[in-house]
Amino acid sequence: xxxxxxxxxDNQAVxxxxxxxxxxxxxxxxxxxxxxxxxxxxFYSPNYFIRVGLSILTFxxxxxxxxxxxxxxxxxxxxxxxxLLIFFGSGAxxxxxxxxxxxHHYRSGVDDALMWIAGGCILxxxxxxxxxxxxxxxxxxxxxxxxxxxxxxxxxxxxLAVIAFxxxxxxxxxxxxNLAKATTPFVMMILAxxxxxVAKRNEKNTSLKHYALCNMMVQIVSxxxxxxxxNYFIVREASDAMFELNLQPGQTILYGWLFWILTFxxxxxYIGWGVKTKDPVLLRIGLLxxxxxxxxxxxxxSVWPIESVMLxxxxxxxxxxxxxxxxxxKPKMGFTSEEFRGKFIMDRLNVEALVITExxxxxxxxxxxxxxxxxxGGGSSGEF
Amino acid sequence: xxxxxxxxxxxxxxLSDESLQKIKAADNNKLFxxxxxxxxxxxxxxxxxxxxxxxxxxxxxxTIGHQVILAFIASVCIGSFWYxxxxxxxxxxxxxxxxxxxxxxxxxxxxxTMVTFIGYLQFQYNVFGTKYGLATFIPMxxxxxxxxxxxxxxxxxMAITTLAAWAGFAVTPSTILQDNDFNSESIxxxxxxxxxxxxxxxxxxxxxxxxxxxxxxxxxxxxxxLFICSLGAMFxxxxxxxxxxxxxxxxxxxxxxxxxxxxxxxxxxxxxxxFYIGLTYTIIRGLFEMSSDIGGxxxxxxYFIFSAIALIIxxxxxxxxxxxx
Numbered sequence: 001x002x003x004x005x006x007x008x009x010d011n012q013a014v015x016x017x018x019x020x021x022x023x024x025x026x027x028x029x030x031x032x033x034x035x036x037x038x039x040x041x042x043f044y045s046p047n048y049f050i051r052v053g054l055s056i057l058t059f060x061x062x063x064x065x066x067x068x069x070x071x072x073x074x075x076x077x078x079x080x081x082x083x084l085l086i087f088f089g090s091g092a093x094x095x096x097x098x099x100x101x102x103x104h105h106y107r108s109g110v111d112d113a114l115m116w117i118a119g120g121c122i123l124x125x126x127x128x129x130x131x132x133x134x135x136x137x138x139x140x141x142x143x144x145x146x147x148x149x150x151x152x153x154x155x156x157x158x159x160l161a162v163i164a165f166x167x168x169x170x171x172x173x174x175x176x177x178n179l180a181k182a183t184t185p186f187v188m189m190i191l192a193x194x195x196x197x198v199a200k201r202n203e204k205n206t207s208l209k210h211y212a213l214c215n216m217m218v219q220i221v222s223x224x225x226x227x228x229x230x231n232y233f234i235v236r237e238a239s240d241a242m243f244e245l246n247l248q249p250g251q252t253i254l255y256g257w258l259f260w261i262l263t264f265x266x267x268x269x270y271i272g273w274g275v276k277t278k279d280p281v282l283l284r285i286g287l288l289x290x291x292x293x294x295x296x297x298x299x300x301x302s303v304w305p306i307e308s309v310m311l312x313x314x315x316x317x318x319x320x321x322x323x324x325x326x327x328x329x330k331p332k333m334g335f336t337s338e339e340f341r342g343k344f345i346m347d348r349l350n351v352e353a354l355v356i357t358e359x360x361x362x363x364x365x366x367x368x369x370x371x372x373x374x375x376x377g378g379g380s381s382g383e384f
Numbered sequence: 385x386x387x388x389x390x391x392x393x394x395x396x397x398x399l400s401d402e403s404l405q406k407i408k409a410a411d412n413n414k415l416f417x418x419x420x421x422x423x424x425x426x427x428x429x430x431x432x433x434x435x436x437x438x439x440x441x442x443x444x445x446x447t448i449g450h451q452v453i454l455a456f457i458a459s460v461c462i463g464s465f466w467y468x469x470x471x472x473x474x475x476x477x478x479x480x481x482x483x484x485x486x487x488x489x490x491x492x493x494x495x496x497t498m499v500t501f502i503g504y505l506q507f508q509y510n511v512f513g514t515k516y517g518l519a520t521f522i523p524m525x526x527x528x529x530x531x532x533x534x535x536x537x538x539x540x541x542m543a544i545t546t547l548a549a550w551a552g553f554a555v556t557p558s559t560i561l562q563d564n565d566f567n568s569e570s571i572x573x574x575x576x577x578x579x580x581x582x583x584x585x586x587x588x589x590x591x592x593x594x595x596x597x598x599x600x601x602x603x604x605x606x607x608x609x610l611f612i613c614s615l616g617a618m619f620x621x622x623x624x625x626x627x628x629x630x631x632x633x634x635x636x637x638x639x640x641x642x643x644x645x646x647x648x649x650x651x652x653x654x655x656x657x658x659f660y661i662g663l664t665y666t667i668i669r670g671l672f673e674m675s676s677d678i679g680g681x682x683x684x685x686x687y688f689i690f691s692a693i694a695l696i697i698x699x700x701x702x703x704x705x706x707x708x709x
Contacts, residue, residue, distance in 0.1 A: 017386040026410055027403040034398050046703040047649040053656055053699050057692040064688040071682060110696070278416045287421060307443065310436030317429030321422050322486050329484065331415050337484070339419040350600055352423075356538035357545055359431060360496055 002210055003100045003151050004043070009210050011039035043106035054109030062092060062117045082128035089121030100152070115152060119144045138168040149214055158214035162195060162221045174242065181243050182254065188229035196222040216281060223270065223285045230262035233296045263296050278334060387411055419485070426489040434496050450508050457501045464494030472534055479597045480535040491534045495542060498530075499523045520550040532595060540598055544582065544605050551578050553609075560608065566616035575613035582606030603642070607651065610635050611658040618662060625666060632662040647706050652699070660695060664688075 002009075015036050022032040046054065066088055070077050077084065096114035099105040123140050130136040145161035148154050169191060173180055180187075199218040202208050208215065228234050236256070240247045247253070267289035274283030298309070328337040390407050393399040437460075441453050468491045473480045482488050505511045506519040527543035530536065548554070551574050554563035564571060586602030589595055614635055618628035636659045643651035667687055671680045 014386070014389055017389055021390070021403075021407055024410065026406045027399065031399055031403055035393050038393075038398065046700070047707075049649040049653040050699050050703045053653045054696055056657070057696050057699070060692040061689050061696075064685045064692075068682070068685040068689070071678075071685065280416070284421065287425075305443075307436045307439040310432045311440065314429045314431075314433035314436055317425050317432065318489075321426040321429060324418065325422055325484050325486050328418060331413075334414060334416055336415045336417055337419055337422055338415075339417060350537065350604075352427075353537040353541045353601060355427075356492065357541040360434065360492075360542065 001150065002153060003097070004106060004153070004210075005104070006210070008041040008043055008106075011041040012043065013209070014039045015041065042104055044104050044108050045106045046108055051107065051109035051112070055113040056109075058110050058113035059117070062113070066121075082125045085121045085125030085128070087125075089118045089123075089125060092118035092121060111152070112154075115148055115154060115157070119148060119157075134171055135168065138164050138171065142168060149211075153211050153214055155213050155217045158211075159217040159221045162218055162225070166191060166195075166225055181239070184239075185229050185235050185259070189226055192222045192226035192229060196226065219281050220285060223282065224289075227266045227270075227285075227289055227292070230259060230266060231292065231296060232256065232259040232263045233299055235259050264293055267293055275335075423485045423489075426485055430489050430493050430496070433493065434500075437500075450504075454501065454504060454508075457497050457504065461494055461497035461501055464490045464497065468494055468534055475533065477594045479595070482535065488536060488538070491530065491536050492538055495527055495530055495539050498526060499542075499546075517550060520546060524550050531598075535595065537598070537601055540601050541605075544601065548578055548605075548609075553578060560612060566613075566620060572613050572617050572620070575609050575616070579606045579609035579613060582609065603651075607639055607654065611654070615658065615662055615665075618665060625669065629662055629666050632659060644706065644709070647709060649703070649706060652702055652706070656695060656699060660691070664691070 018027070018032055018035045018039075021027045022029065027035070045051075069084065069088070073080070073084070092114050096111055096118055099108075099110055099114065105111045123137065123144060126140050127137050142161060142164035145157045145164055148157040149161055166188070170184070170188060173187060174184055196219055199215050199222065203212075203215055203219075236247065236253050236259070239245060239253055245253075253259070267286045270282045270286030270289065272286075273279070274281070274286055294309075294313070298306075325337045328335050331338075387408065390399060390404060394401070394404045437457075441448075445453070468487060471483050471487050471490075473483060502519060502523050506516075512518040524543060524546040527539055527546055531540035531543050545554075552571065553574055554560060564575075566572065582602045583606035586599045586606060589602060590599040611632070614628055614632040618625045618632065621628065636655045639651050639655045642648070643655065664687075668684055671683055671687070674680070675683075
């Protein structure tokens, strides 16, 4: 089962609760420090930025080691390439186990990178051996992702496992003839819904507590898949491509109206249910999918010119945000527009500022009348 | 909140009565914060608004007339600034707490329309004539003023990109590598000077405690500019690349000291990566100048493997050092 020291994982979770209480000004710094020291966790988990650096460097080491092996075996490498990949992937996996078990790495960047290298090499090796057959590839992805999820509680692997499972099911179900093809969207919705409810039911299951974040990822992916299975755009284009319907623009599919209803209804249901049960996953996915409604409608019906849609959408969004912020400035029905961890959001504001520069920055470009950006460089430099 | 945990901590004497009361109160009165959801919606709204206005003007320029458009932009701009001015907290040299998310984005909208207004004036009526620099200089000054007056990090970033644009440099994250021609001496020199200026500005903000929380934004732009320009110079001056490696090392050393001082993992990461790029370029070039046969490739592989291991050890050590300090 899970490769990490369970007691440490529990302690780590406790420490996060303590930190949260501190960041919400419920306990003071000294209490936090004392409480944290009661729950030691010996993991090596460096800062997030160091983690990024370590994973980049691990990828470099693995890549050039593989290159070196290929160089040494130069003449024979083609005939044994798939075996070599599987061998190399297994080696990466052994390293991963070593770093996790002996060096106690936990989300250190090294373990993340080694996990993806091991998985990727083994998958690619098997894919070459089986001539890139879809079923065998999806099956290998499913097995590997499930294994890494169980063993290392990795969040992305959990999401990947769901995607692999659903696409494997989809690929084989649609082979069963016309009745199967016609019912595909509904079957996929049922499947995604079942995955969601299994995950949701086990959210508070204490025997799965180390997999809480994996569980959340499974919920996110299954909610997205549930919507995708009923979205008009996806159903129309997918059935057009796969079942060779040769739909003309303006032509619709069987039960098209039903999918239009689903396209609109599902996100609103997510939002409504998310608000009712105070479920952040449902609420945020629902809000995200409102954009999907807009894009789906725009794709088939351009009754309004784009700028009107943008302007009215913008005014609607700003007004909605304004009213909600106003209304919730005093908490209502358990909701608030305030940020709890006020003092600790500097990082997020910096990220936000960067997003603002990236998306609005180009408006600030000068209209110099000269080509290129080299204008004024030498001249103005004297003024500094 | 994990109530059993805090009760246990309380009964073993690690938590005061008062803190336990606060935790229980917070748990009873469980609130769901929509803060970042609302902020994202506002962001999208403002993004759509400025984009939609742009398209609207572009499509209807023949029928509406320039004065009408200008008046409209100006009224949005003045309206936003008027609202922001009414709601704004009292000016302080420290970080001012913004009244709410809506305020932040109205300030942003005001600044965006202000930049558009001036750009439009120049484009249509050529008010600044051939003094093209002025058409960027004025928005830049106004943006800096707004950033300090309303205490807004996003506007400060816009001001810095405008400053860079005025000096002839594109510095938004996606354009800094694409839109600049690093094969020109003047642009490299501008980049260096701009980088130094920004780092100094950051240094001054922190030292003089005038909006000390702006320091990161200044230093971040400055650091990337300095690093990218020294790499650019290294790639451009074929003969003297080793000399620019020295310059890069010097800049890295400066930011290394700074990262240790500020306990910044972020600066530590970027200086390591930039230095690694520069060092790798130098060594790989050196290797291929010395030998062009297969031996060079072998050596290059070994170089990558061992240098990356060395850097991993370095990062691990530094992580420990910063955490311990």
